[in-house]
Amino acid sequence: MEKIQQILKNLSQELPGYVAGAIVEGEEGLTVVEERKVPDVDVQISAAYSVESLKFQERIVSSLSSSDKPKFILSISNNYLIITQPINNSNFYLHIITNREKSSLGIIIALLSRYEQILNKAIADWVL
Numbered sequence: 005m006e007k008i009q010q011i012l013k014n015l016s017q018e019l020p021g022y023v024a025g026a027i028v029e030g031e032e033g034l035t036v037v038e039e040r041k042v043p044d045v046d047v048q049i050s051a052a053y054s055v056e057s058l059k060f061q062e063r064i065v066s067s068l069s070s071s072d073k074p075k076f077i078l079s080i081s082n083n084y085l086i087i088t089q090p091i092n093n094s095n096f097y098l099h100i101i102t103n104r105e106k107s108s109l110g111i112i113i114a115l116l117s118r119y120e121q122i123l124n125k126a127i128a129d130w131v132l
Contacts, residue, residue, distance in 0.1 A: 005037060007126045011119065012039035019115050021106030023084065026051040027127070030059075030095040051099035054079070054088035058097060076116075080104070087112060092120070094127045 008027055016022045016039045024040040024047035033052030040047055054077065061074040076089035085107055088099045102112060 005130055008037045008123070008130060009039065011123055011126055012037060015039075015100070015115065015119055016041055019100070019102060019107065020111060021085075021103035023101040023103055024050075025098070025100045027091070028052065028055050028088075028097045028099055030055055030090075030097055036096070045101060047099065047101065050086065050101060051088070051097070054086065054099050055097050058088050058090065078109070085109060085112060087116065089116065091127050092124050094124075094131060096127055098123060 012025050012027070015025060023042045024038065024045045026035045026038040026047045028035050028051040033055045035048040035051050038047050038051075057079075058074060058077050061077055065072050065074055073090065076087050079086040081104070083104055085102045085104050086100070088097055090097055098116070100112065100116070
């Protein structure tokens with residue numbers, strides 16, 4: 005689990021406007037690892053709600069008779085960009101909150117794409 009914590013820490017240092025992030029178990033929405041730069045943001049509650057939203061998105065895509073799965077969900081508020089995405093071949097999700105004024109969607113997606121394989125391997129190693 006320390007490796008996963010370090011990955012989130014590295015992401016927090018590299019991603020402009022990073023507020024908080026978490027790795028969330030998908031069945032119950034429980035946060036297993038978190039990294040916050042803003043202490044008063046409750047990333048656990050946010051992550052649990054976002055995982056529920058992603059499950060609804062999966063049902064929507066499934067209703068289209070598609071074997072596709074959503075790549076991620078994006079929530080945009082006045083202050084935050086929030087992305088939740090499944091971690092491949094696992095029952096875990098990555099949940100990231102950034103300050104909207106200090107970050108951009110393009111940078112977030114590019115960095116998450118770069119971290120995807122690293123995180124997938126770390127989760128697979130941890131679960132086994």
